[in-house]
Amino acid sequence: MKYSQVLIGAAAASLASAHATIYNVWVNDVDQGTGNSAAGYIRSPPNNSPIKDITSKDMTCNVNNVAAAKTINVAAGDKISLEWHHNNNSPADDIIDSTHKGPVMVYIAPAASNGEGDVWVKLAEDGYDGSQWAVQKLIANKGKHDFILPSTLADNKYLIRGEIIALHEADSAYSANPGRGAQFYMECVQISVSGGGSTLLPAGVSIPGAYSDTDPGVVFNLYGGFTSYKIPGPAVWNGGSSGTAPKPPTTTPAVPISGQAPGKAEDPKSTPIATPAPVATSAKSPCKPKTSSDAPKPTKTPCTGKTPTTMATVATPAVSGTSAASGATVALYGQCGGQNYQGPTTCASGSTCTNYNPWYSQCVAA
Template identity: 45%
Template sequence: MLLYHSALALLALAGTASSHATMFGVSVNGEDQGDGRDKYIRTPATNDPVRDLQSPNLVCNTNGGRAAPSFVKAAAGDTLAFRWFHFNPSDPGDILDPSHKGAVLTYIAPFTEGNGAIPIWSKLAQQGFDGEGATIKMIANGGKVEFSLPKALAPGKYLIRQELLALHMADFRGDTNPGRGAESYPSCVQVEVTSSGDALPDQDFDFNRGYKYDDPGLFFNIYVPFDTYTPPGPPIWDAEA
């Protein structure tokens, strides 16, 4: 069993060179909004993962504090799809190494020109393991992850953060094993919402305090059989409450 586990870990390490991912664009109700890099997406300087849970880069990645010049326009209740890629956005197969099984988490916060590393976030959606990892489903969907804006969401400008959470090395804690641990690929999109609702995100979640190295959603072994997996962070925000 130890040899088997070690072999799996080595395979995971072998895939890291081709594993990285970043966000390319957004669709609103199926309508492509075009290449959003450095337009409405706060595009990171690299497509590398973030492992340091105390780093402000965990929130909106590198360049997270650099506001983009425009916003995606959407209405409360609309379905948005965020599309990810590895190096070549024109290659539908170049998305994420399939060894990087894990979750996809989506958060929202009132718009800020800062890097978002303050307690302002609420969780909009999460996908973990339902038969297979959410990242594998994302790859099969051409790099797209869909979610809906709450119908009761108040009008205004927001940051929406989506995170690919790869767990191929999460059987080791990132604080005790340098170079190991869960890999976070976060990206933030600027969205302007029209609405007649009045619900404002109020969970005030803080990633740098709320994500812990021993969190079972971050310190998790995908190489042994398991029945359940609970992603890190707060529960999904109930905008109707």
């Protein structure tokens, strides 16, 4: 009897630690380097433990919702892959315990919101297809979950929130039985989108707040007879239904990365950033930019192809916006400035105009 109890306890301990976090992000199949460190681009928690209280503020970006050191530069329309792991990002890692079946989702929100308020828009989801769970597909794909950024998404800085819901103990709500309940794994990745269009994010949902104990996808008996599963949260955004802003110029500034190969992180504290110059850019070609690291102002060799994305911290100029409509105000999360912008620049009460890049400024909560 004692031996059986030891085995049961060991098995329970194994399952309890078979969790997962995001280690890497890939852009158009180019690895952006390990991002879950103090010098990375992921707002990573100190461990891989799940969140179970769906009313907790930790549901937003986990327990460490603090700005990371770096941001990944991407283009609208890029393929993004979030790479999840259990212990490390080696090929031998088991990703997450195979018993932790459930859905995998991706949300997006303006970075300036810090994830607070009704700002989260669902970009992708995968649940149960009648024979296989999304987590099983994730394990088979070596931890990678892919999605595509909308091709007309407005240039801005965003938070990408990857999420896994493990349902192996979800037969009871955590609020009813703290020893049970669905397990939520999430983190936020910092990205900066360029080369996009005029499509702004629509009204979103609040996290916490998007899920309830009455949702059939939150309380779910994985071991009972079932033929389908309803993924909790809002519907996936189609990428086109939202308010619009004037389309930015068709050229975007090249961001020289001093002494840095594509796909690797840059130290924003030690690398000089050249003043942006209008150069047509993209991020989908093997053509690699050549940069100079021994001069105060890096220079970039012209490249006719499209280049893999890299990470950088970019100094942004002051808001430029002229001929603003007299007396008009801009609603929360509306555009309030930028190059060639002709609309009003005064934000509605309770919000302030924040500059993100030379072509786009947005009203955010004060």
